[in-house]
Amino acid sequence: MRVIIAGGGLGGLSAALRAAELGAQVTLLEKGDSPGGSFVYSSGYVWSYADLPTFRRETPGGDAILQRLVLERLGSCLTWLEDAGGGLLARETGNPLTFGARFDPERTVSALVERLEASGGEVLTDTAFEALREDDAGRVTGVLARSSGGKQEYGADAVILASGGFAGDPELVARHIIGGPGRMRVRAHPRSTGDGFRAALQKGALASAGLDEFYGRNLPAPPAEFPPERFVEVSQLYGRYAVAINARGERYADEGADWSETALTRATAHQPGLYAYYILDAAGLEGRVRERTAKEMVGTARRTGGTVVEATSLTGLADNLAEHGVPHDAFLRTLEEYNATIVAGENLSPPRSGQAWPLRFPPFVAVKVAPSITHTVGGLAVDAGCRVLRRKDERPIPGLYAAGVEVGGVSVGGYTSGLASALVFGGTAAESAVADG
Ligand SMILES: Cc1cc2nc3c(=O)[nH]c(=O)nc-3n(C[C@H](O)[C@H](O)[C@H](O)COP(=O)(O)OP(=O)(O)OC[C@H]3O[C@@H](n4cnc5c(N)ncnc54)[C@H](O)[C@@H]3O)c2cc1C
Known part of the structure; x- marks a missing residue:
């Protein structure tokens, strides 16, 4: 099966490598000139709250199903990342409310790309996902992307959106978050301009709660x-x-x-x-x-x-x-x-x-x-398998998945680890895509 991933942050890279490990033919499209996304600027702590009651208390408006997913899968995903050659720096977070690990971003990104390419996957940099293609039955069948060579269609059995939310789009941030005029400095790479979010909404996707919230400093x-x-x-x-x-x-x-x-x-x-x-x-x-x-x-x-x-x-x-x-x-x-x-x-x-x-x-x-603003809190609504849900009936849109902070609603009312959303939802989206395919 063929899987296209839009976005090469930790979310997209995790999804890509996991899908390749499961036998999919993977193409990852990255808008920038190198993969890594915000991970490369980060402190590298990948973490979850220690238990569900703490998760609920710290992020009371968040989606409990996704919080449980992070909590239950993070341990095995951290082991997976370490086994994939991720540069482990520490097995603790230094915060008693949480558990997790710290990874060296540069080493981890290089290792994931190397493994992906060794598994037959490809990373196309300077290639921006623009739109989703679907058939008459509403199944996603591929994407339209743009690179210096012009526009190109890529057919796929599954598309995983991991373009990092809409922190880099001043208009969406002003409308949803600031609620009026004004502009926030982007404390991240500047390329997460809502491309995945907008394209999915155009195909009838459901937006999550928390569109008016953000994580930042x-x-x-x-x-x-x-x-x-x-x-x-x-x-x-x-x-x-x-x-x-x-x-x-x-x-x-x-x-x-x-x-x-x-x-x-x-x-x-x-x-x-x-x-x-x-x-x-x-x-x-x-x-x-x-x-x-x-x-x-x-x-x-x-x-x-x-x-x-x-x-x-x-x-x-x-x-x-x-x-x-x-x-x-x-x-x-x-x-x-x-x-x-x-x-x-x-x-x-x-x-x-x-x-x-x-x-x-x-x-x-x-x-x-x-x-x-580092990243948005609201985004695409997904099920426990990171399948993007349809607005009209809250059922999955066939062939469409999301990972990383493209997935909305995990930390409404508080803050949780974007890197954990990237790692856990990346792996989950890939596994669902291959299983559904
Ligand atoms: C200074 C700083 C410190 C941080 N520290 C931590 C920390 O210690 N712990 C933690 O959990 N989180 C931390 N974070 C947040 C964390 O880095 C992010 O939440 C996480 O990296 C998000 O991963 P992602 O893959 O979902 O999105 P991103 O990293 O934003 O990746 C999205 C990728 O998609 C690409 N893209 C965008 N649009 C398109 C398109 N149309 N087509 C193709 N590609 C596209 C982008 O170029 C980017 O590479 C920190 C962030 C910063 C900036």
Whole structure:
């Protein structure tokens, strides 16, 4: 049987190699000039929450069937990846809520491509999937793709969409996620522009829940500049030690709502101008997330050319921030009320999870941050075999599968591992495609 895979991130590569192992003739189409997708910029942690109750608690709106699939299959998929020559770095994640492993992205991508080609599969780079072909009965029969040589049709018994969602399409992001004008920096490769998502919807596919959600990080806001290789390093992941203030000088979110600060990042995407200031005092600067202190992360923001303002008093900070357009009196009032509420032992509004300290000890620092999008949370709705479902009856579209973050709805209301979605859904889609074929 012939399987076409659209997208060469970890999702597409896993699907391609698994399908080839099962005897399929595989062609992987990759829009960029090399495979790997976002994996090559990532920290390489492939993980799941430790058990289903934790998964449900951390991502309460997510699809429980897909969460169970990740949880139950991740262990064997990690072994498969290691056996396939993936560059294993560690067998743990360092996060007690999760289990998983860490892989070296470059080594793993090379190994998967090598194995795929050794199994007779082919990887066509600079070749963009554009549309699905189907027969009169609605069965997917192939794809239309474009390369420098022009447009070409590829016939197939099964098509696996793994083009990485729509984080790279500003129009779709503005419509579904921001809900108005504005633009988020893409904290990933730029090529996931919704090609698979749109093509499947055009053929009657069902969209998942969570189209308005995304996974990303707050990064130093422009004029900060940094290349994709520094995406991990420049993350400003210390909101839990800071007070987050928007352009109106107001608190707008629970800074400590979740360990990955996904909720805070999402809330920042709905603030005027899509930016915020993280305000810290000397005690907050000593706060530690994994191996780095907030102070070190602030230093990184400064070195990238980001806006970092410092003063020896909150009034001084308000004076300095006023020069950046933050209303002086509103800012000062917010922080004075924040401090007074904590000292009085009363409830903050918005609430604040975890421990809250008043901002007391100089120096006081404000770092301008802006949300960035790594990948979308909503996407194509699939069944437990990663078969893409039809809108009209929620039955599988014959011949059509999805893998990686093209699959939507796993982490609605929270955050889970995109690399696990790539590895597990890639393998699952390939197995279903071959079994169904
Ligand atoms: C800085 C950073 C750190 C991260 N750290 C982690 C981590 O530690 N753990 C974790 O779980 N996740 C992490 N992630 C997220 C993770 O990398 C992604 O969720 C995961 O790689 C998604 O894999 P994918 O194959 O679904 O999509 P992608 O990696 O986006 O791959 C999609 C591929 O499809 C190609 N493509 C797009 N459109 C087309 C088309 N029309 N035709 C053909 N090809 C197309 C793209 O070029 C790309 O190669 C991180 C991401 C970044 C950027």
